[in-house]
Amino acid sequence: MAGIQDLLSHALPFFEGIKREKSPVLVVSHYDADGLSSASILSWMLTRLDVPFQLVFVEQTYPDTLEELPFSNYKHVIFLDLGSGYKDFIKTFASNKQVLIVDHHVPAKSDGWEGLIEINPYLVGVDASTQTSSSSLSYSIVSRVLGDSVSLLPVAVAGALGDRLDVGEKFSLTGLNKEIVEKGKKLGVIEEFVSLRLFGIKKKTIVEAIASTLDPFIPGLSGNPSACIKFLESIGIQPRSGDSARLASSLSQEEIKLLASELIKYMISNGVNVKEAEKIFGYNYYLVPEPDASPLKDLREYAFVLNALGRLDHYGTAMALNLGFRGKYIVRVEESIKEYRRLLAKQLSRIFEKGEEIARHGKQCVIYFLDENLPKLTGPLSSIIANDFSQKFKASHIKIIGIAAPTTGEKYKISFRRIDESIDLGNILQKLSRELGFMGGGHPAAGGALIDEKILDKLLEKI
Incomplete structure (x- = not known):
């Protein structure tokens, strides 16, 4: 993967600069397993470089979110597992900053600016949505700056598994993610x-x-x-x-x-x-070093734990686990998993019981609406529902399933999953977001949108 290796080298001047200047850094990351893993890996490196930083977890780089970030306090800003789809928005708020984006979502076209470095394998012709994760990219950057860290290898793999990137033969990891697995096997972890x-x-x-x-x-x-x-x-x-x-x-x-x-x-x-x-x-x-009884032994279970903690806003616990702490943090994991499963089960039961009563149909899409403000649950719920309902809609016109949750300001957060592999969901949502005026994008198989209730019908007419 020579193209990716060349791309990764573009990040080195950014870190050489902050290491030399000891300039404080603002790190903005997504809160899912991949985002939490990426944030942990970069935080580990910044700590060892003796560079102060502030870490913020967000849903997405929407204008309302960017407006609340403390850009004025920082010369350097890092975006992890988000940002590629909204570069123009970021430019509006951070055009005078040194910005590094480490992402694997489909990138939007942009004029860019002199201070931007974007590490996204799509830019060198690699299918970043299947071959890489933001955590594997972050790990690869860290290994170039400080050398391999045995303790961080499994964190990168958990991040990739959390994004369901086990798309290879017999549901194995591929591309850069597989390279990191192979390195971890050689090092015995x-x-x-x-x-x-x-x-x-x-x-x-x-x-x-x-x-x-x-x-x-x-x-x-x-x-x-x-x-x-x-x-x-x-x-x-x-x-x-x-x-x-x-x-x-x-x-x-x-x-x-x-x-x-x-x-x-x-x-x-x-x-x-x-x-x-x-x-x-x-x-x-x-x-390997983790006890069999630990919920972090199985790296897919580890990824589930991270996703649960992120969606319950327990970012500190997730970061502590990724950085090697156990003890009281493992106890918190057991409590968090129970709460997360309870929330998922409640919403799944409602969807299964009410079905069409809470659904709205589009040209090729059906969206199920939650009655609670739970935007962080729409992603995992959409994955489960898409898997469970794929056969149900196989012979119909439905190719996309969505889960929508109401949020503030009469908007809906919607997570979409395709059930037809001919669909490139990320590109569809990017195109429609420009046409209809909402925030949307993602991967070919999965995507999301933040949309005003007033244009929801227009979206359903198109999708």
Whole structure:
């Protein structure tokens, strides 16, 4: 990936400048797993460079958000996991600053300005939405400035997994993300193998592992332990050994193959498309030094933890975990996961129960509306709903599913997911945002918008 390596070198003068001047830096990052991982990695580096910084987490670089940022206090500004789609807005507020954008979303066209350095692999012809994450780009920058950090390698991988970039064979990471995995394997901190992809498979009981799995979502079993027990008994796998519930780690190779095969059959028979069902078996990534009982052992579970903490505004806990702290922070994780799952389950139940009652249809799109101001939940909810409803809409005109949450100022935050791979969602949203006057963009498979209620009907007429 020579193009990316050349691109990464463009960031070096920025850090040489702040290291030389000891100039304070404003760091602005997204709050999901990739954004939190990127922020942790860059914070680690700035601390070692003895450069003071302020870290702010935001939804997106919308004008209202940019207006509230303390640009006047800083000469240097870094944007992580956002910014490429809104460079002109950033320029309005920071044209006289030295700005570094590290992003992997589809970039908007812009005239740019002399003080801007943009690290986005799309600019060198690489599909950044599948081959890279902002955290893998951030790690690669840090490794060029300070050398490889063993402790940060798994953080970069967790960020990539949090963005669902396991798009390779058997749901493996690819491109720059895979390069970092390989480096982690050589250094002995990351383990990779193909097996069942159940949530918490290293430490949970078989029943808990199936019931806790949301990616892929298993209709009737995810979130339903009693149904999981009946399912296991029906396929000849005993969920208990004597008086104790069996751990998932106790499954024999024969039982793993049987369970994977039967889960795939079950999901397909319940309307899940074949590709989504097959996600139950594939590559797993583990943090070798972490105890098996830790929620950070499985790097997909680690990513889930980061996403939960970010969406509950527990940024400090997420950063502490990424920087190697455990103890009381692990205790907070268990509490946060319970709360996050409760919020997701409540909204999912409402969508499943009310269905068309809370939906609005467009040309190729259906949007389900939440009745609470929960904009940070629209992303994970849209991923789950898109997976669960993809078969339902397979023969229809629907190619895009959205989840909308009301926000302040009579606006809606909408997260979209495609269910037809011919759709380039990020480009569609960028084009329509310019045409209709809202904020929107993203990746080919996933995107988002902040839109005024008054033009929502116009969007539905177009999308």
